[in-house]
Amino acid sequence: MSKFQAFMKENVGQAELVELPLARFGESIKIRPIPSDEADLINDRCFKNIPGKKGRQERVFDPVAYNRRMNVASIVHPDLNDTELQQSYGVRGAEALYGKMFLAGETSLISEKVQEISGLDESLEDQIDEVKN
Template identity: 60%
Template sequence: MSKFKAFMKGNVKEAENASLKLDRFGEAIILRPLSAGEADAISDRCYKNKVGRKGKQERVFDAVRYNREICVASMVHPDLNDSDLQDSYGVRGSDNLYNEMFYFGEATQILEKVTEISGIDISMDDEIEAAKN
């Protein structure tokens, strides 16, 4: 019997999707948790080179783009790649649809839910407090 049996893919519980009801829409949106690999790939895409001091190139992280991309990647329903949905908002591309479809406050709620279900909303202080109890 393997000492890693609990970690074998077949023995791991599937992560559950979460629904989030936004007031403006008649039904809830469905979000899925992101894997570490997906988040890393998105993170890599969110760096850009920028001219810094004395003309030297610097890598700068675009946090706004990162937050938007993890939300778009997490969205299960509605399908942001659906051409009819994009047509209804007059845009092309899932990122553009996300930006057009959701208000700032709604986007903030989506980001909070994505970070919660992906397990990155827990601060180190929360973990220390839980360990104490």
């Protein structure tokens, strides 16, 4: 028997979908946690080059784009890639639909829940304190 048995893929618990009720909609949206490798890809796509000193390009991180892309990637239901849903809001693309469909406060609630279920809501200090206790 392997000394890493608990870490083998077949023994790891599957991440559950989380329902998040939003008052304006007749049913809850369903979101999933974002795995680290997917978060890394989203992170990489949120850097943009801008002109810097002496004509050099500087890479700058766009936190708004990061949060939006993380949220869009986490929403399982409704399917933001659905053409009919996009047409009903007069947009094309999941990110454009997300921007039209949800109010600013709703996007904040979605962001908070995505961070919570993906394990991004605890600071390093919180984790250290938890281990100490």
